[in-house]
Amino acid sequence: MALKGVAGVLGCGKMEAARIGVGFDCGRKCGFGLNLGFKEEGGERRKWECCVGVGVLGQRAITPVEDGRSQGSGLESPGAVDGGQQVEVKAFHKDLSLLPKPLSAADLSSAPRDGSKVRVAYQGVPGAYSEAAALKAYPGCETVPCEEFEAAFKAVELWLVDKAVLPIENSVGGSIHRNYDLLLRHRLHIVGEVQLQVNHCLLGLPGMRKEELKRVLSHPQALAQCEMTLMELGVVRVSTEDTAGAAQVVALNRLRDTGAIASSRAAEIYGLDILAENIQDDDDNITRFLILAREPIIPGNGRPHKTSIVFSLEEGPGVLFKALAVFALRDINLSKIESRPQRKRPLRVVDDSNKGSAKYFDYLFYIDFEASMAEPRSQQALGHLQEFAGFLRVLGCYPTDVP
Numbered sequence: 001m002a003l004k005g006v007a008g009v010l011g012c013g014k015m016e017a018a019r020i021g022v023g024f025d026c027g028r029k030c031g032f033g034l035n036l037g038f039k040e041e042g043g044e045r046r047k048w049e050c051c052v053g054v055g056v057l058g059q060r061a062i063t064p065v066e067d068g069r070s071q072g073s074g075l076e077s078p079g080a081v082d083g084g085q086q087v088e089v090k091a092f093h094k095d096l097s098l099l100p101k102p103l104s105a106a107d108l109s110s111a112p113r114d115g116s117k118v119r120v121a122y123q124g125v126p127g128a129y130s131e132a133a134a135l136k137a138y139p140g141c142e143t144v145p146c147e148e149f150e151a152a153f154k155a156v157e158l159w160l161v162d163k164a165v166l167p168i169e170n171s172v173g174g175s176i177h178r179n180y181d182l183l184l185r186h187r188l189h190i191v192g193e194v195q196l197q198v199n200h201c202l203l204g205l206p207g208m209r210k211e212e213l214k215r216v217l218s219h220p221q222a223l224a225q226c227e228m229t230l231m232e233l234g235v236v237r238v239s240t241e242d243t244a245g246a247a248q249v250v251a252l253n254r255l256r257d258t259g260a261i262a263s264s265r266a267a268e269i270y271g272l273d274i275l276a277e278n279i280q281d282d283d284d285n286i287t288r289f290l291i292l293a294r295e296p297i298i299p300g301n302g303r304p305h306k307t308s309i310v311f312s313l314e315e316g317p318g319v320l321f322k323a324l325a326v327f328a329l330r331d332i333n334l335s336k337i338e339s340r341p342q343r344k345r346p347l348r349v350v351d352d353s354n355k356g357s358a359k360y361f362d363y364l365f366y367i368d369f370e371a372s373m374a375e376p377r378s379q380q381a382l383g384h385l386q387e388f389a390g391f392l393r394v395l396g397c398y399p400t401d402v403p
């Protein structure tokens with residue numbers, strides 16, 4: 001499947017100005033796209049509009065789904081009128097089965113049409129919680145391990161895999177900031193979330209007892225989530241790239257005095273004993289993962305949806321209060337707010353008159369709100385936010401998951 005004809009604008013009759021469209025080839029010369037734009041009101045950019053369209057690439061056949069207005073099919077019917085003249089239609093002898101077929105709902109589902117499995121990238125090695133999250137989202141998928149988070153983003157961008165599943169926050173350890181930063185640096189779309197109950201096990205070589213351990217290896221988040229158990233054991237903590245990677249190191253190097261914090265599945269894969277189960281400090285230890293893809297999904301109204309956005313604000317008193325009010329005013333609940341330093345402009349000079357010595361940290365704000373982009377109140381809220389946000393990007397709109 002190759003990326004072709006990423007055509008700019010899909011037709012949306014309602015949108016008067018500045019439209020941003022993305023179109024994606026679905027493999028059979030068909031495409032679909034999400035079109036976001038502004039409406040001009042009184043000479044100002046005011047209103048967000050969002051519409052989705054499906055079409056046939058390489059021709060002009062685009063049929064907006066939402067407002068039902070065709071923008072010209074490019075396939076004239078026999079005897080079409082051209083400038084008042086009847087056009088003579090020549091007979092042709094072609095294999096009609098070669099013509100692109102119209103998209104059906106199944107074409108937009110997660111499974112590739114050729115029967116092959118969905119390929120999902122994750123950071124870590126087999127047995128990592130991220131792999132379990134990928135399998136929860138796409139049962140029976142082909143999981144593709146990646147060394148770093150960034151490699152998983154790139155694997156999607158380079159069409160090596162269909163999706164990536166990456167941890168974004170944990171109920172005990174908090175946010176995974178690296179992935180917030182990567183979301184902005186890459187242009188992938190959030191198409192889903194997975195909430196996974198994480199039950200950590202203490203693993204060791206067969207026959208070992210937990211009292212014999214001197215060191216415990218794991219991912220820093222996992223070590224932090226099992227702080228109390230590790231204190232009781234009085235062991236040295238050593239960070240690894242992922243939990244299953246820790247189990248792999250213990251098994252491969254036959255480390256007798258070293259344990260690993262990982263999943264029971266990792267114990268099975270690497271042939272280790274489970275020395276203790278559920279060793280996390282908090283029983284409600286839930287990690288939330290994001291599913292990323294090259295194309296956005298068409299937001300629905302049926303199931304509860306979330307929308308994730310990122311924006312920057314100009315300096316001034318109460319600007320964050322005003323930004324949050326656009327959601328409160330429309331009764332939209334926020335489920336997450338995170339701020340990250342702006343990498344390109346981490347500090348802002350605020351007193352030009354005073355030799356420019358006073359500086360503020362400059363932040364980007366990430367918000368998840370509980371509404372679909374298909375709802376007018378979401379579009380209105382973002383239109384309102386756009387009035388005072390220096391920068392605004394919709395990272396994705398996707399169905400809410402439950403642990």
Ligand SMILES: O=C(O)C(=O)C[C@]1(C(=O)O)C=C[C@@H](O)C=C1
Nearest residue numbers: 128129130167219221242243287
């Ligand atoms: O190391 C793993 O197994 C991962 O999937 C990563 C990760 C994380 O980054 O937070 C995921 C879930 C657990 O909370 C611990 C580690």
